Amino acid sequence: MLLLLPPTSLAALPRHDPVPGGVAVIDLGPEDHPPAVRYGEKRVLVLPRDGRWYAVVGLGLQEKPGPRTLEVRVEGGTPRRVTFEIGHREYETQRLTLKNRRMVNPYKKDLDRIARERKRILSALRHWQERPLSDLTFFRPAEGPLSSRFGLRRYFNDQPRKPHSGLDIAAPRGTPVVAPLDGTVIEAGDFFFNGRTLFLDHGQGLVTMYCHLEEMSVRPGDRVRAGEPIGRVGSSGRVTGPHLHWSVSLNGVMVNPELFLDAE
Ligand SMILES: [Zn+2]
Structure with missing residues (x-):
């Protein structure tokens, strides 16, 4: 598994700010292969860090606060769902x-x-x-x-x-x-x-x-x-x-x- 990961564990991720117009950084846990992640119809970026995979999800300004689901598929595994919460943000x-x-x-x-x-x-x-x-x-x-x-x-x-x-x-x-x-x-x-x-x-x-x-x-x-x-x-x-x-x-x-x- 380690062969798929970068030599250091210092890969930078954007700041987790799960609000409309923000980014949700979701820990998907350790996997041997990069998971394929969907947010609704959209494919989602995934990145390895420190032996774990992270989904980096863009949240449009039109999003409303509330619970959301990612669909995560790993080669040879059963698809699973990961939930997260979109919070409120007031812009000036x-x-x-x-x-x-x-x-x-x-x-x-x-x-x-x-x-x-x-x-x-x-x-x-x-x-x-x-x-x-x-x-x-x-x-x-x-x-x-x-x-x-x-x-x-x-x-x-x-x-x-x-x-x-x-x-x-x-x-x-x-x-x-x-x-x-x-x-x-x-x-x-x-x-x-x-x-x-x-x-x-x-x-x-x-x-x-x-x-x-x-x-x-x-x-x-x-x-x-x-x-x-x-x-x-x-x-x-x-x-x-x-x-x-x-x-x-x-x-x-x-x-x-x-x-x-x-x-x-
Ligand atoms: Zn401008």
Whole structure:
């Protein structure tokens, strides 16, 4: 069994924060083979640490508090169910003013473009790549103070919009953006709201997104190592100033990126 595990027991896991928009880290116990885990219809990331397996489950902002079940299957074993509880989390409200009103109420011709881009974005974020992961120690993708946190309930020019599904790092234009973890570039584009945007696939449903870039230095198909530059901070798309908007998607839902910076 030990042959399947990394040489040290120090593999980092994100902080366990089982709330809407958070991550549940569930101990599955010792197994000889990686268990296949499902949360509803979705496959779930699993990681070995210290002789045990852990499921790392993304919980969407739309989740409601209450009990949930994971389905765990091990090669040659009987499927079993593991339960956990989603708690309550209240996110703050943020009001932003945009001078470019088209970014708040897009023109009719923009709506087609936005719909097409939404499909590309969702398809990248829901990507599943079968790949063993041994550690989730994240590099910070850009240096700078955290400005808007994940989950803020947003109003643009007093109109309600979707909650903030990433973390904003207020870095000056041109600041290098680096890959937080080894991965593959699976999508890149210049989108109406998100501006110049890159998507990295790290395997097992863990996908990260980098928006409003000034410049992108990698292309779809490129493999990147943790800490390697992928672009520079800018102000393309719907912004009030230069910053990096960074999103982390896990089993198809956006979760709080700070839980990965606090990996332990
Ligand atoms: Zn943002």
